[in-house]
Structure formats: C-alpha cells, structure tokens
Amino acid sequence: MSRETLLPLLAAHVMEHGLADASLRPLARAAGTSDRMLIYHFGNKDALMAALLEHLAGMFAAALDSAFPRERSLSRRACAETVYAVSGRPEFAPFFRVWWDIVSGCSNGDRAYIEAAARMMDLLLAWVVDHLPLDDPDPEMGARAVMTVIEGSQMLRAVGREDIGEAGLATLEG
Amino acid sequence: MSRETLLPLLAAHVMEHGLADASLRPLARAAGTSDRMLIYHFGNKDALMAALLEHLAGMFAAALDSAFPRERSLSRRACAETVYAVSGRPEFAPFFRVWWDIVSGCSNGDRAYIEAAARMMDLLLAWVVDHLPLDDPDPEMGARAVMTVIEGSQMLRAVGREDIGEAGLATLEG
DNA sequence: AGCGCCATGTAGCACTCGCTACAAGGCCGT
DNA sequence: ACGGCCTTGTAGCGAGTGCTACATGGCGCT
Numbered sequence: 001m002s003r004e005t006l007l008p009l010l011a012a013h014v015m016e017h018g019l020a021d022a023s024l025r026p027l028a029r030a031a032g033t034s035d036r037m038l039i040y041h042f043g044n045k046d047a048l049m050a051a052l053l054e055h056l057a058g059m060f061a062a063a064l065d066s067a068f069p070r071e072r073s074l075s076r077r078a079c080a081e082t083v084y085a086v087s088g089r090p091e092f093a094p095f096f097r098v099w100w101d102i103v104s105g106c107s108n109g110d111r112a113y114i115e116a117a118a119r120m121m122d123l124l125l126a127w128v129v130d131h132l133p134l135d136d137p138d139p140e141m142g143a144r145a146v147m148t149v150i151e152g153s154q155m156l157r158a159v160g161r162e163d164i165g166e167a168g169l170a171t172l173e174g
Numbered sequence: 175m176s177r178e179t180l181l182p183l184l185a186a187h188v189m190e191h192g193l194a195d196a197s198l199r200p201l202a203r204a205a206g207t208s209d210r211m212l213i214y215h216f217g218n219k220d221a222l223m224a225a226l227l228e229h230l231a232g233m234f235a236a237a238l239d240s241a242f243p244r245e246r247s248l249s250r251r252a253c254a255e256t257v258y259a260v261s262g263r264p265e266f267a268p269f270f271r272v273w274w275d276i277v278s279g280c281s282n283g284d285r286a287y288i289e290a291a292a293r294m295m296d297l298l299l300a301w302v303v304d305h306l307p308l309d310d311p312d313p314e315m316g317a318r319a320v321m322t323v324i325e326g327s328q329m330l331r332a333v334g335r336e337d338i339g340e341a342g343l344a345t346l347e348g
Numbered sequence: 349a350g351c352g353c354c355a356t357g358t359a360g361c362a363c364t365c366g367c368t369a370c371a372a373g374g375c376c377g378t
Numbered sequence: 379a380c381g382g383c384c385t386t387g388t389a390g391c392g393a394g395t396g397c398t399a400c401a402t403g404g405c406g407c408t
Contacts, residue, residue: 001355018282020194023395035396037356045396093281100278106333107267107274108192117333125338141341148342152326159280159291164299167315168322173347175385197365209366211386219366 003041006031007055014052015094019101022049046112053116056098060120063095064127072131076174079131080146084153084169100158121147142174177215180205181229188226189268193275196223220286227290230272234294237269238301246305250348253305254320257298258327258343274332295321316348 013030014022024035024045031038042048068086073079086092099120105113128143128150136142149172153165187204188196198209198219205212216222242260247253260266273294279287302317302324310316323346327339 018278020278024397025394034357036358036398039397040355097281100274100281103329103332104192104194104274104278107271114334118335121330121333121335121338141345144338144341145345146342148326148330148339149322150326151329151339152322152324155277155325155329156295156322158277159295160288161292161295164295164318165322165325167318168320171315171319171347173345198367199364208387210368210388213367214385 001033001037001041003051006033006038006041007051010048010052011055011059014056015098019049019098020104024048050112053102053112057116057119057123060095061123063092064123067092068127068131072133074133076132076136076142076146077169077172079128080150080153080169080172082131083128083146083150084166087154088157096154096158124150136174146172175207175211175215177225180207180212180215181225184222184226185229185233188230188272190271193223193272194278198222224286227276227286231290231293231297234269235297237266238297241266242301242305246307248307250306250310250316250320251343251346253302254324254327254343254346256305257302257320257324258340261328262331270328270332298324310348320346 009031010027013027017026024038027048028035028038038048039045042051069082073082087096102113102117102120106117125143125147128146129139132139132142132146149169153162153169156162156165156168183205184201187201191200198212201222202209202212212222213219216225243256247256261270276287276291276294280291299317299321302320303313306313306316306320323342327336327343330336330339330342
C-alpha cells in the first residue's frame, strides 16, 4: 500500500462524497487502511489533500482525452455545446461535486486548490484550442471566449438554472 | 435578541469566514450569544442555515440596488463588463466567498442552497434585463447571454484565471 | 544470529461538533 | 403573592476531528 495505490481509492471516495468534508477516518475506510497509515504515508492532512488534488487534476486530463470527441468542431458554439453536453452526462456529476469544492477553496485563498484549479483550466483551455475549427480567425481568443461561456453555463447548471446557461450558449457567435 | 437582530451579525461572520465551516459556537460568539440560544431561536442548525441563506439573498438584492449604477448600459458587453468590474471590487470578495460555498452546496444537492441560489440568480437576471440598452433586439435572451458570460468570468477570476474570463468578456457581441 | 529499519495495529490525547437536560431568573396576568 | 411562561446560563453527552506514543511484527544486511 503506497501513496500511488492509495490515491485512486481516495479520489473515488472524494468524488462520491465531496472534498469539503473528507476526513481521515472515512477516507481511510474507503481505501482499506487506517487514519494512522494515511498520516504515515502523507505526513499530514494538508499534504494528503495536496497529493489528492494533483491526482484529481491527472484524472481530469485523462477524462478530457477519453470521454470527449477527437474531431474538431464546426464552430465555436458547437465546441462549447459539445463540452457542455458531454460534461452534463451523469458520470460527470461526481467530478463537478469536487470541482465546486475546489472553486470554493480557491476563493478562500487556499494555495493547493488554486494550483490544482489553474492546472485544470490550462488543460481545458489547451483542449478547446485544439478543437476549434481550423479556420477560426483567432484560436487563442476564441478558446477563451468558449471557456468563459462553458464555465458560466456549468455554474448555472450546478445551481439549477440551466435555462439561463443554455440560452447563453446558444448566443455564442461563430 | 431575536432572529432578526441575530441574522445580520451571523451574516457578517459568514461573509468573513465562509459558509462551509460555520459552526454554532463561533457563530454564537460572533453574534454575542451562545450556541444554546441559536438553537433556541432557530430550532436546529439546518433551520438556522436556511434563515441565514434567505437573509443573504436579501443582502444580495440590497447590494444590487445600491452598489451598481442605475443607468442603462450602452451594449450587452458594456453591461457585462460593468457587473464584472463592480463585483471585482474588494468589498465584494466576502460575498463571493459565500457564493462559491452556496454553489458547492447546490452541487451536493442541498435544497436550501438551491433555493437561495435560484433566488439570487433571478434577482441578477432581472437586474440585467433592466440594464440592457433600450434598443436591444431581445432583452430576455440578451440578459441570459450576459449572465452566462458574467458567471463564467467570475468563476475564472475566483480560481485565479481572470485572464481567460476577461478575454471571454471582450468577445461578447452587441 | 543479531541489529536496525520499514510497515502496521492499538490506544489514546485534546479538541470541536450539534444538541439536550436542568435549573433559575424575570416578567405578566390573576 | 403566586403560578406560568419566556428567556437564558451551566454542564454535559456521544460522536468525530487530526494526530501521536508505543509496541510489534517482518524483512534485509552483516
């Protein structure tokens, strides 16, 4: 039982129950070990959470590669709508549970959360650049426009106002 | 010391320290009373949080009326940029601290959080409709487009990627 | 064979959590 | 003056928190 074998089990527990109230004993139970051993392997809880966030960022990269289509989109709007549609599938709900916990941690100034979030946004941004139409006049700018609308509509969906976010998606030019 | 005199003090504490780890004893200390009395007045912690969320929604309405300009914007983009600029002022940071906690609670399925969030989004949507240019071809749709971009750029700012959100704002048509 | 390190279990510490039991003051109607 | 409510204080419960002390086993090195 090393860090590397533990982390996927810890990540699975966190995706089901949220990052915010993940305490050592439930985490340990989920990973088939003890709080004692989690501290032994990671030093303290902060270090454990930092390692866990890094692992989650890796899972996000893998999800981008595997669950999202490989072809380029026909337009900026189509690209945004693809991401929105795919990320709305139920198997992505656990991911968003932890994502909004990360955002909440960021806005409280937590360093580890901010770094993990920045990494994930970079990954998504690069993915969007790669999936814009080849003839997009300004892919860097276009990708940022798409990202902003995607994140807005995802937040609105999270709070039950998908009606607003979907209308916003529909007005994306290009 | 009634519910009504307590709530502003509780709200102030929550805006400073976040909703997520607001426990009875610190809340009581901030309000100059005891955990015993908070339970006495509100019944249990869930009811207290529900009352607090309603109060926070009221504060949000007041903030919209007082801190934001009264005139109409010259374009959809100007409207979005105004909201983004005003809400970026440091006195709004505590508000966002609780807002992202609310979003996180929503994505965990908490009823009270979802209701509070829906109310706040309705308030903001109505405000945006009222502040679009009078000649906007479709104010209902335009307001939703503006809202989506605003929320996206606010989230990106919360995680330290304002560079993305501000580029997104700049591409809003109209 | 003996020494030392790595891995792990058992207990426990001091603390916070939401909540409750109990008692006692203060105020009001009779 | 007295009974009954509304409000409040003190103390505590049982559970959970991050973390530590201590002991014990196994395994490799000499």
